[in-house]
Amino acid sequence: MTLYNRHQPVLLQETLDLLACAPGQCVVDATVGYGGHGFEICKRLGEKGVFIGIDRDEEAVKCAWTVLHTFPCRVEILHGNFARMDELVWGLEIEQVDGILYDTGVSSAQLDQPERGFSFVDAPLDMRMSQSDSETAADLLAHISEEDLARVLREYADERRSRSIARAIVSRRLSHPIRTTGELRALVHRCYGGRSHLHGIDTATRTFLAVRIALNRELENLKVGLEKGWKLLRPGGKLVTISFHSGEHRIIKEFIRRRLGRCICPPGMPKCGCGARVEAELLIHGTVTPGPAEAAANPRSRSAQLRGIRRVEG
Ligand SMILES: C[S@@+](CC[C@H](N)C(=O)[O-])C[C@H]1O[C@@H](n2cnc3c(N)ncnc32)[C@H](O)[C@@H]1O
The missing domain is CATH 1.10.150.170 (Putative methyltransferase TM0872, insert domain)
Known part of the structure; x- marks a missing residue:
């Protein structure tokens, strides 16, 4: 089994429905991993589209390139942290994008390689997502x-x-x-x-x-990475997240609440300091979670929560 087919993309159809990619669009997959979601996104972008895949993991980047580079759209696969997404995308001379996907955490391929130190199989205690850290x-x-x-x-x-x-x-x-x-x-x-x-x-x-x-400073990076992504999203563009951990769910919920114009300041603050302003609308109310069939086929998907918003003129 190759690294590519070791990872099953989670909530794939539901994610594609929210992103609703169309020919000619520019879409960022901020956690391209082994290209599972990326493959289906690239299929939808046509010759004039642009797909930008980012990952911290050098091995994932190589694998994503192998899987995606033959699509007719422009395919850019970048090694980097999505907390620097704005610089990475501007470095390609692209100012704004139509969609961004964050599928957070680690991939099955990372978990299943004992030498990466994420699993219980006895190995050096590594756990770095990026081998250059x-x-x-x-x-x-x-x-x-x-x-x-x-x-x-x-x-x-x-x-x-x-x-x-x-x-x-x-x-x-x-x-x-x-x-x-x-x-x-x-x-x-x-x-x-x-x-x-x-x-x-x-x-x-x-x-x-x-x-x-x-x-891996996962929660800090997510907080910054969502803000950086927002700066790149054109009006009408969609930001879609798949998260697995309660800390990630909380950060994403607060980010979405502020963009919907709902203040997240602690009660009793004399003045709002969180910057809440109506800049987005919900693509779905609440979350989408894996159904029984997906949870049974891919137990690692069980804690996944899918959310999405669309940027409105602000
Ligand atoms: C759940 S996997 C993504 C799988 C991918 N959607 C697919 O279908 O193949 C999460 C990926 O995000 C990457 N990652 C996690 N935090 C990151 C960050 N701050 N910047 C860039 N990549 C990150 C991990 O290295 C991992 O490859």
């Missing part, structure tokens, strides 16, 4: 303070044993650096009194998720 998860765990680590575990993954896991990691690294996924997993299991599973879920799952999100 210098810090790995092992490096992060070697220097993060106990307090910050406990906060990361609690805030990013609702880990109820955040304090004891953070304490165990910090005390362990005094005598032995944590270098492998197996070491981290075993250490978390010990914090759960030797239990490897609770309610059918590995007790290290939340720790792995939180460390990955912190290392």
Whole structure:
């Protein structure tokens, strides 16, 4: 099985329905991954269209190029962080775009390569989305303070044993650096009194998720990346998101609320400071989630939420 067909695009038809790509349009796939959504988008853009795929992961970029470069539209595949989407797109001498898709998190191909360190298979504790970043998860765990680590575990993954896991990691690294996924997993299991599973879920799952999100600054990048994308979107253009984690859902909901002109300032503020202004309308009310057939065929899709807005003249 190739990397390309290891990843099944999530909510594919629903995403295409929201984006409603048409010939001649310019569409950014901010997380092109292995080109699953990109393939169907490119099909719809015709000869005069432009497809811009961005990914932080060098391997994904190579794979997306292989999968997409033969389409007749102009295909640009860029290695970079969508938090710099405006510079990346302007660098192609393109000012505005008709659609942007963010399909956040990691791909199945990343999760399924043990050497990337995202999974429980014993391997170096890497977890970098971009191989050109210098810090790995092992490096992060070697220097993060106990307090910050406990906060990361609690805030990013609702880990109820955040304090004891953070304490165990910090005390362990005094005598032995944590270098492998197996070491981290075993250490978390010990914090759960030797239990490897609770309610059918590995007790290290939340720790792995939180460390990955912190290392790759996933939530910070999403916040900035949505703003950068908005700057590029022409009136009538669509911004569509697929998110998997409660922290991502919250950031996207707040972004959408502000664009709909709904203030998100904390209650009691004398004056609105969040910049809410009517600049968008909803493409759908609420969210679309995978149906039972998709969830059964692709269990990783289960937490996905699809949202979309259209830019109006503001
Ligand atoms: C869920 S996968 C996308 C899969 C893709 N839609 C497909 O069908 O093949 C998420 C991708 O986003 C990339 N990614 C995550 N955060 C990113 C960021 N800030 N900038 C660019 N790419 C990012 C990851 O490297 C990964 O390849």
